[in-house]
Amino acid sequence: MKSIEASPELTLPGRKPIQLVDENGSAVGDLPDERVLRSLHRAMVLGRRFNRQATALTKQGRLAVYPSSVGQEACEVGATLALEADDWLFPTYRDTVAVVTRGVPAVETLTLLRGDWHSGYDPHAYRVAPLCTPLSTNGPHAVGLAHAARLRGDSLAVLVFMGDGATSEGDAHEAFNFAAVFNAPVVFFIQNNQWAISVPLSKQSKAPTLAHKAIGYGMPGYHVDGNDAAAVYTVVSEALARARSGGGPSIVEGLTYRIDPHTNSDDTNRYRDASDAEPWRAADPLLRFNRLLGVDESAYAEEADRMMAELRAEMNKDAHVDPDELFEHVYAVPTPRLRAQAAALRAELAADRGDA
Numbered sequence: 301m302k303s304i305e306a307s308p309e310l311t312l313p314g315r316k317p318i319q320l321v322d323e324n325g326s327a328v329g330d331l332p333d334e335r336v337l338r339s340l341h342r343a344m345v346l347g348r349r350f351n352r353q354a355t356a357l358t359k360q361g362r363l364a365v366y367p368s369s370v371g372q373e374a375c376e377v378g379a380t381l382a383l384e385a386d387d388w389l390f391p392t393y394r395d396t397v398a399v400v401t402r403g404v405p406a407v408e409t410l411t412l413l414r415g416d417w418h419s420g421y422d423p424h425a426y427r428v429a430p431l432c433t434p435l436s437t438n439g440p441h442a443v444g445l446a447h448a449a450r451l452r453g454d455s456l457a458v459l460v461f462m463g464d465g466a467t468s469e470g471d472a473h474e475a476f477n478f479a480a481v482f483n484a485p486v487v488f489f490i491q492n493n494q495w496a497i498s499v500p501l502s503k504q505s506k507a508p509t510l511a512h513k514a515i516g517y518g519m520p521g522y523h524v525d526g527n528d529a530a531a532v533y534t535v536v537s538e539a540l541a542r543a544r545s546g547g548g549p550s551i552v553e554g555l556t557y558r559i560d561p562h563t564n565s566d567d568t569n570r571y572r573d574a575s576d577a578e579p580w581r582a583a584d585p586l587l588r589f590n591r592l593l594g595v596d597e598s599a600y601a602e603e604a605d606r607m608m609a610e611l612r613a614e615m616n617k618d619a620h621v622d623p624d625e626l627f628e629h630v631y632a633v634p635t636p637r638l639r640a641q642a643a644a645l646r647a648e649l650a651a652d653r654g655d656a
């Protein structure tokens with residue numbers, strides 16, 4: 301792994317984001333090896349198709365809601381592919397492409413957003429926590445897991461995603477501070493897509509960059525071009541490696557832009573000019589890698605078609621909803637109150653069905 305010019309010392313991050321591949325697809329720094337570049341490209345192509353397919357599924361009524369990460373695939377894929385097998389990922393609702401990249405089947409990734417099950421996948425099997433909807437609550441959870449792993453002597457690191465808006469939540473500050481004080485092996489990846497629904501970044505933070513926040517907590521902070529998968533991968537790899545070897549947490553800010561609406565039910569025209577997105581479309585992470593590697597999306601068309609056909613077939617099946625499952629994963633041992641609630645619901649449903 302080549303090292304980039306970001307140092308683990310507590311120096312202020314640069315205003316200019318770290319970049320290894322520029323907007324034209326030219327290398328401007330030491331790139332990861334060819335095999336890594338190709339897997340970043342492949343995962344971004346599949347991720348873009350997944351975003352488009354999931355959005356289409358909302359229009360067909362097969363998915364309740366979808367927060368697209370179109371344009372943000374370099375963050376999703378670059379940070380996730382930097383994880384090793386034993387590491388953990390703590391995603392938010394927007395990080396479905398990261399979850400798929402980590403190896404969770406597409407249909408299981410979307411089950412929660414479809415609204416019919418608790419997580420949709422087994423977090424332990426994939427080492428991926430459930431998609432987190434409350435802002436920043438995945439931060440303290442991630443730090444708790446990381447700290448516990450360290451106390452047990454496990455050599456693993458934890459990657460936690462959060463948005464720019466999420467950094468204003470108390471949970472984010474508690475997570476940053478606890479992680480720094482206890483040297484927890486965590487990398488906080490702030491995906492700065494510049495909007496928290498209709499609230500712009502300027503109403504969220506006065507700091508020169510979100511990466512600057514790291515200094516106050518005593519962590520290294522990196523400000524990275526979030527549309528450059530090579531830069532994201534390299535910086536996050538370095539931060540995760542340091543975390544695994546006892547060097548403590550870091551904050552990585554990926555500077556990107558939310559091309560699509562917040563979710564399929566949001567209307568961006570009410571709070572931003574359509575032209576604002578234009579420079580970011582030109583800085584598209586996929587376009588950049590098509591140019592760098594001299595191959596386009598068609599290289600992965602067959603694989604993407606297969607994956608999407610499988611996803612559509614699974615999503616077109618009517619979901620089986622068992623109301624009893626509501627109570628199953630709340631506590632390892634259900635409380636008397638929870639058991640009473642479950643019994644009351646069962647009785648109500650039986651009465652509705654006209655059971656004796």
Ligand SMILES: Cc1ncc(C[n+]2csc(CCOP(=O)(O)OP(=O)(O)O)c2C)c(N)n1
Nearest residue numbers: 394433434435463464465466493495496497
């Ligand atoms: C604790 C909490 N407060 C409010 C909300 C409602 N909410 C959902 S998404 C969102 C904006 C989040 O923006 P950001 O963190 O920048 O992430 P992005 O959606 O842009 O990826 C808000 C306010 C929530 N989910 N959780």
